[in-house]
Each structure stands twice: as structure tokens, then as C-alpha cells.
Amino acid sequence: MRNFRRIGVLTSGGDAPGMNAAVRAVTRYALAGGVEVFGVYEGYKGLMEGNMRLFNERDVSNIISRGGTVLYSARSDEFRTEEGLQKAIKTCRDNNIDGIVAIGGDGTFRGATDLTARGLPCIGIPGTIDNDITATEYTIGCDTAMNTTLEMVDRLRDTCESHARCNVVEVMGRNAGYIPLHAGLAVGASAILIPEIRFDEDEVIEKLMVSKEYGKRNFIILISEGLGNYGEGLSRRIEERTGIETRFARLAHVVRGGSPTLRDREIASEMGVEAVKLLLAGKSNRVVCMRNNKIVDINIAYALTLDRMYKGKLKPEELEPYSEKEIKEMRDYCAKKRAEMERFYKINLDICK
Ligand code: F6P
Numbered sequence: 001m002r003n004f005r006r007i008g009v010l011t012s013g014g015d016a017p018g019m020n021a022a023v024r025a026v027t028r029y030a031l032a033g034g035v036e037v038f039g040v041y042e043g044y045k046g047l048m049e050g051n052m053r054l055f056n057e058r059d060v061s062n063i064i065s066r067g068g069t070v071l072y073s074a075r076s077d078e079f080r081t082e083e084g085l086q087k088a089i090k091t092c093r094d095n096n097i098d099g100i101v102a103i104g105g106d107g108t109f110r111g112a113t114d115l116t117a118r119g120l121p122c123i124g125i126p127g128t129i130d131n132d133i134t135a136t137e138y139t140i141g142c143d144t145a146m147n148t149t150l151e152m153v154d155r156l157r158d159t160c161e162s163h164a165r166c167n168v169v170e171v172m173g174r175n176a177g178y179i180p181l182h183a184g185l186a187v188g189a190s191a192i193l194i195p196e197i198r199f200d201e202d203e204v205i206e207k208l209m210v211s212k213e214y215g216k217r218n219f220i221i222l223i224s225e226g227l228g229n230y231g232e233g234l235s236r237r238i239e240e241r242t243g244i245e246t247r248f249a250r251l252a253h254v255v256r257g258g259s260p261t262l263r264d265r266e267i268a269s270e271m272g273v274e275a276v277k278l279l280l281a282g283k284s285n286r287v288v289c290m291r292n293n294k295i296v297d298i299n300i301a302y303a304l305t306l307d308r309m310y311k312g313k314l315k316p317e318e319l320e321p322y323s324e325k326e327i328k329e330m331r332d333y334c335a336k337k338r339a340e341m342e343r344f345y346k347i348n349l350d351i352c353k
Helices: 019-032 043-049 082-094 106-117 142-163 178-187 201-213 231-242 252-256 262-280 300-310 324-351
Strands: 006-011 036-040 052-055 099-104 122-126 165-171 191-193 219-224 245-250 286-291 294-299
Touching: 006 019, 006 043, 019 036, 019 099, 019 262, 036 043, 043 082, 043 099, 043 106, 082 106, 099 106, 099 262, 106 122, 106 300, 122 262, 142 165, 142 178, 142 219, 142 245, 142 252, 142 262, 165 178, 165 231, 178 191, 178 219, 178 324, 191 201, 201 219, 201 231, 219 231, 231 245, 262 286, 262 294, 286 300, 294 300, 300 324
Parallel strands: 006 036, 006 099, 099 122, 122 286, 165 219, 165 245, 191 219
Antiparallel strands: 036 052, 286 294
């Protein structure tokens, strides 16, 4: 087992509420185990440039309740090149950093895998509001983003009711519809439109007309940003065909900020501790995941392949390293995940009137 003296912690990709709780947990747990911690600023960019400093316990005080990331975040094209990776490796070598905990999304994990392949042990923690990392049931930040969506949409409903209007609301999540799906059910949306589930716009509009005839005054439609620039056109068509005055709102980055919820703080803390435990146990190239509500760890390469399979981006040769049994497991897992989304979608369909 490698003797860890110093580790680095960084946040990369889009920020997410709860990232600070993970940074705090990583720092405090490592320090308690006699391991020094470098807080690396601006993700892999900072690692390449050596933009970091040693943290003590007090450096992570009072950050658990703060949104965003105190380590800042950046997306770096240079880090994707061999030269960029070597710069990051050099920073770690020069500063005696024995391992990295990288908090972020799939791009962050690709970076972690690349560093591991060059001899630097890395552990990933899933942090993104999108909850779009297939290997884990949960990503840090998603709960806060969903709750912020609830709050915003509840407000919109108040004014829709006063004016007998419809509001089409676009929510972030990149190509994933997790936030609109779950927040949509919780706000009582008349319709939820996401890329993962085929829908018929005519049927959606028909349903609004029926509800209007029954005396409904307010209508909320939650849509995913993954549908492209769909919301404004949809709003126009709803108004033209139903006569219901319709407004369009894009919540955008609003749902990415704010103080993290209890769930995000708690899971981030648990995942942060687990990441350090894994590094100290000599493991690397693992991502901390939630499966069946338990914290587990999964090989990052496996997690990325599973992700590409779920998103329909997999090239057949990418399955070559895996056994028949593993491939079947991956397929079953993806099918289960899809079925779960459909089940949820159906609940809303059955009860939105
Ligand atoms: O991945 C998080 C996320 O907020 C997505 O939901 C969204 O598509 C994207 O990042 C926006 O990226 P940016 O912050 O670069 O505008």
C-alpha cells in the first residue's frame, strides 16, 4: 500500500451546491488521519498551473452551508492534451502530492482516469446538479437544484392562477431530464417534457384544453433544456391553439446556486470521507457512487462505459475489455434506470389533470 502524505482536492466542471461540504469532509478526514491536503483552485487548470495551497481545518470552516465551490471551477481544453496532463503530473510530483480527489461530472472523471493512467491515484466524487452520471443514483447538487426549481415554479403558479395563464418553464440538466421529471411531479405540472421520454405535443395541448374546460386556471409545463430551444415555440403554439395566455421562463443558472439542502450536505460529507478512505486504502481510479441508497465505489472506466451505454454513445469496441457477465449487468442496469424514469413519468401522467 502506498504511503499517503499529501493529497489534493479539486472541483471541476459546472459547480453544484454541496461541493463545499465534500471539500470540507475530504480535508477534515484526511487531516485527522495525518495526511496533508492541498486545496486546488479552478479544477484541473489550477492543477496544471500549481494554483493551490495547503489547507488546515479552519480553511474549511463555515463552508458547509455555502453554495458554489470555494475552490472555484474551470473547464480546461489544455488539460485534455498530453502536455496538459504532464503539467498536472509535474505539479503533483514537485509538491509531493500522492493522490487527488476530484469532484465533478463525467469530464472530471475522464481527467481522473487519465491522471491515474500516468501514475497518480485519483478518486472521483459525483458533483453536478444534472444527476446524469449513470453509475450513481445520486450526484451532489441535484437535491438543491430540484428544491430551488420547486420554489421558483410555485411562485410562477401563483401568478398564473391570478391571470389564468400557462407558464412553460425550462430547467437545466444538460441532456438529462432528471430535474424537470422529479421537480415536475412535485409541483404538479400539467406536463413534463424531457429528452428521455417520447411525447406528443398535440396530446399535451389537447390535455390543456380539456383541463381549461373543466375550469382550471393555471398551467405549468416543465421542460428540459436538453430539448434545445423548444420552450418559446411551444409557448406560442399553446397560446395559439388553446387561447390560454402563455409565458416562457428559463430558470437557467439560478437553480445551480444557493445554500445546499440537508440531503446534499449529508451525501457530500459521506462521499468525501469515503473518497479519502479509498485513497488511503491504496485504491485509485474509483468513483464514489450511491447504489440502493448505499455509498459504494466503482471503477471509473467501467462507470464511463456504462454512462456511454445508457446515453447511446457506446462504440462496440468499448465493450471488449468486459466479460459477458459484466456486459449483461451493464445492460440490465441501464434498462432498470430507464424503467424507473418511465415509472415516474407515468405517475405524473396519471395524476396531472
Ligand atoms: O452540468 C451542469 C450544467 O448546469 C448543465 O445543467 C448545463 O447544461 C450546463 O452546466 C451549463 O454550463 P455553463 O455553466 O457553462 O453555462
